[in-house]
Amino acid sequence: MPWKLNKTGRDSLIVLCALLSIWICAIILPKAGGTPPRETLSRPEPRPVLILDAGHGGLDGGASAADGEPESRYNLAIARRVRDLASFLGVATAMTRDSETLEYPPELTSVAACKRWDTRRRVAQIDSFENAVLLSIHQNYYPGTGPSGPQVLYASGESSRRLGEQTQALLTQYLAPDNRRVAEPVSGDVYIMNHIRCPAILVECGFLSNPGEAERLGREAYQIRLAMVLADSFLQFTEGINA
Numbered sequence: 001m002p003w004k005l006n007k008t009g010r011d012s013l014i015v016l017c018a019l020l021s022i023w024i025c026a027i028i029l030p031k032a033g034g035t036p037p038r039e040t041l042s043r044p045e046p047r048p049v050l051i052l053d054a055g056h057g058g059l060d061g062g063a064s065a066a067d068g069e070p071e072s073r074y075n076l077a078i079a080r081r082v083r084d085l086a087s088f089l090g091v092a093t094a095m096t097r098d099s100e101t102l103e104y105p106p107e108l109t110s111v112a113a114c115k116r117w118d119t120r121r122r123v124a125q126i127d128s129f130e131n132a133v134l135l136s137i138h139q140n141y142y143p144g145t146g147p148s149g150p151q152v153l154y155a156s157g158e159s160s161r162r163l164g165e166q167t168q169a170l171l172t173q174y175l176a177p178d179n180r181r182v183a184e185p186v187s188g189d190v191y192i193m194n195h196i197r198c199p200a201i202l203v204e205c206g207f208l209s210n211p212g213e214a215e216r217l218g219r220e221a222y223q224i225r226l227a228m229v230l231a232d233s234f235l236q237f238t239e240g241i242n243a
């Protein structure tokens with residue numbers, strides 16, 4: 001005997017099929033392709049890579065402290081501390097150098113040519129990252145022992161200016177409360193800062209020409225405090241990007 005439904009049964013089956021088709025359209029199809037789930041659309045961008053550029057190095061020692069210690073060594077020590085701390089906090093990092101010695105192409109025969117090659121190498125490395133923030137570490141020098149305190153210089157662009165002003169404020173607040181320096185645009189003759197694409201600041205951590213400050217800059221405890229402020233400024237800045 002053929003299977004038959006009465007009218008009430010047919011109506012129930014129609015309602016059931018309609019509900020089933022609505023459920024398939026609403027739940028299954030979006031997962032199979034087409035419009036992505038809402039949480040995918042609102043997920044923040046990944047945090048930028050923090051690139052640490054320890055200024056000078058190789059044939060270029062930069063400025064010198066009174067005891068002859070070159071600026072390049074201070075820069076590398078502080079850059080490594082920022083790198084280590086930021087990595088510990090889960091930030092992706094990169095270094096433009098991680099050694100006091102640099103290997104130059106053998107055909108380069110002058111110090112000037114080697115320095116030029118190195119600055120272009122660093123720009124190419126920095127620009128190879130799609131999403132990055134550059135923190136270039138240097139030490140200041142003045143012909144006279146008086147001046148002291150950190151000074152932040154920023155690259156062109158609103159993001160660099162914002163990061164520069166914020167970093168200067170944090171350095172003053174935590175390390176040099178009497179410092180009256182303000183963040184300023186970097187001059188046009190600093191090649192790397194004027195040729196990279198990402199937000200960038202150059203931090204002059206202090207004056208090697210000031211014996212007291214040079215001694216402080218060489219101390220492990222002070223370098224760690226510097227690194228904490230610089231890593232914190234990066235985290236605050238990138239939270240602003242992702243907000």
Ligand SMILES: [Zn+2]
Pocket residue numbers: 055056062063071138139
């Ligand atoms: Zn320098």
